Amino acid sequence: MNLNKVTxxxxxxxxxxxxxxxxQLAMAPASAQDKSIAEEIARxxxxxxDGNPAExxxxxxxxLWKEKRGPKKISLEQCDLGKGPGVVKGVYAVxxxxxPDADRVMDLETRLVYCMTTQQGYSEAEATKTPYGSxxxxxxxxxxxAYITSESRGEKMNAPLNHPKEKEAYLIGEKMFYFRGGxxxxxxxxxxxxxxxxxxxxxxxxxxxxxxxxxxxTTWPAYRVSQGEVRTMQWRLYDCFRQQRFPExxxxxxxxxxxxxxxxxxxxxxVLDAPALKR
Amino acid sequence: xxxxxxxxxxxxxxxVAGCAxxxxxxxxxxAVAMMKSSFKERGQAKLDxxxxxxVQALCSRKPDDPALPRAAEERINATQKAxxxxxxxxxxxxxxxxxxxxxxxxxxKQYSDDPKRPAGGNCYACHQMTKKEISYGTIGPSLYNxxxxxxxxxxxxxxxxxxxxxxxxxxxxxNMPRFGHNGILTEQQIKDxxxxxxxxxxxxxx
Numbered sequence: 001m002n003l004n005k006v007t008x009x010x011x012x013x014x015x016x017x018x019x020x021x022x023x024q025l026a027m028a029p030a031s032a033q034d035k036s037i038a039e040e041i042a043r044x045x046x047x048x049x050d051g052n053p054a055e056x057x058x059x060x061x062x063x064l065w066k067e068k069r070g071p072k073k074i075s076l077e078q079c080d081l082g083k084g085p086g087v088v089k090g091v092y093a094v095x096x097x098x099x100p101d102a103d104r105v106m107d108l109e110t111r112l113v114y115c116m117t118t119q120q121g122y123s124e125a126e127a128t129k130t131p132y133g134s135x136x137x138x139x140x141x142x143x144x145x146a147y148i149t150s151e152s153r154g155e156k157m158n159a160p161l162n163h164p165k166e167k168e169a170y171l172i173g174e175k176m177f178y179f180r181g182g183x184x185x186x187x188x189x190x191x192x193x194x195x196x197x198x199x200x201x202x203x204x205x206x207x208x209x210x211x212x213x214x215x216x217x218t219t220w221p222a223y224r225v226s227q228g229e230v231r232t233m234q235w236r237l238y239d240c241f242r243q244q245r246f247p248e249x250x251x252x253x254x255x256x257x258x259x260x261x262x263x264x265x266x267x268x269x270x271v272l273d274a275p276a277l278k279r
Numbered sequence: 280x281x282x283x284x285x286x287x288x289x290x291x292x293x294x295v296a297g298c299a300x301x302x303x304x305x306x307x308x309x310a311v312a313m314m315k316s317s318f319k320e321r322g323q324a325k326l327d328x329x330x331x332x333x334v335q336a337l338c339s340r341k342p343d344d345p346a347l348p349r350a351a352e353e354r355i356n357a358t359q360k361a362x363x364x365x366x367x368x369x370x371x372x373x374x375x376x377x378x379x380x381x382x383x384x385x386x387x388k389q390y391s392d393d394p395k396r397p398a399g400g401n402c403y404a405c406h407q408m409t410k411k412e413i414s415y416g417t418i419g420p421s422l423y424n425x426x427x428x429x430x431x432x433x434x435x436x437x438x439x440x441x442x443x444x445x446x447x448x449x450x451x452x453x454n455m456p457r458f459g460h461n462g463i464l465t466e467q468q469i470k471d472x473x474x475x476x477x478x479x480x481x482x483x484x485x
């Protein structure tokens with residue numbers, strides 16, 4: 001998904017990939033070369049899958065979920081994520097969805113912010129202060145999302161599409177997916193509309209193909225090895241749009257939820273396996 | 280009950296009909312309005328990046344939309360070709376070594392990029408170019424031996440320059456950015472990239 005492969009981070013990643021694969025590639029003809037690159041990258045990912053550091057985020061998130069916090073000193077255990085107050089098991093499989101109390105379609109991140117403000121008494125600004133963490137500033141949202149999504153492992157994606165606002169979000173998300181703009185004329189579909197394509201050596205999921213869409217959606221959130229952080233679906237969209245040369249996507253904005261709704265339905269039936277581990 | 284016997288297109292139509300008054304153009308308008316309130320300007324990336332020009336609007340099509348009419352494709356080709364600015368000095372080939380650096384560089388125009396630094400072309404993100412660089416993408420066709428296969432003549436140089444400057448002049452709704460038209464690369468940078476493609480000494484043609 002990187003459109004700008006020459007950041008220092010990606011140079012490191014490419015260099016690492018290059019070291020691992022250079023030997024096989026030197027002799028291979030073009031088509032066989034492409035195939036062996038894909039196979040070797042898959043093997044590299046397999047090796048990394050042992051012991052996912054996301055477990056640390058999951059544990060911290062579970063603590064944050066149960067801890068009495070905020071001005072009102074209460075835990076999030078009465079938060080209704082879509083299956084009733086306090087139910088965590090399986091909720092990620094039925095999000096985004098319409099919540100009557102907020103009169104809005106919400107994804108997990110947005111719903112967490114809603115509970116932090118309405119129940120724990122945080123201000124909107126406090127609740128959304130650090131949506132994306134770094135080594136010196138941890139994100140509570142990323143930890144909570146890691147914990148809650150881990151409780152949906154093995155569940156099949158089954159987000160509802162009944163309420164008019166869910167349908168509207170889906171249709172707008174679909175429009176956004178094909179919307180070309182910015183100085184580079186990029187849309188989501190520029191990189192994610194055809195099967196078997198790559199940016200540099202990075203395989204790109206074709207999100208209009210159900211199998212690819214399931215594989216991609218069900219493995220977010222993920223621990224990103226190159227960043228040393230667990231990243232959420234909100235982050236995934238945020239950073240795609242940066243590389244798309246668009247302005248900055250606001251955290252938990254309506255457009256971010258609409259696009260997630262569209263993608264969640266593209267992945268309908270996919271078995272959740274997140275937080276996953278990615279390069 | 281009956282629904283499951285209906286073809287997918289009918290189901291999609293039924294889905295739209297579910298939002299009684301939302302036509303496809305209603306959805307488009309709401310999508311744009313929602314995006315305008317959901318993004319914020321940052322650095323060089325202002326909200327006007329969400330304002331589509333005619334090419335972007337015509338090329339934002341869902342798979343189940345009707346194909347772009349031939350007349351619209353021809354219109355895109357014509358308007359975009361007419362807007363290509365070729366170098367005043369008539370020279371189309373720069374330095375392929377500089378072109379290789381531009382082809383390798385992916386920064387530019389993101390809000391995270393320094394606008395004072397030159398942008399890259401990031402050709403390798405999508406194209407195979409040389410034998411030496413094995414880290415190339417496959418969204419675009421291989422450009423290995425570009426000049427060697429097509430010839431090094433002036434017509435081909437003009438084509439290569441125009442294609443990098445504005446691919447929509449040749450292929451309506453191409454995925455490739457309009458590097459000259461949209462001011463991503465400078466005239467000299469495009470010359471250098473054209474040299475990478477067209478200079479017989481360039482590793483692209485070895």
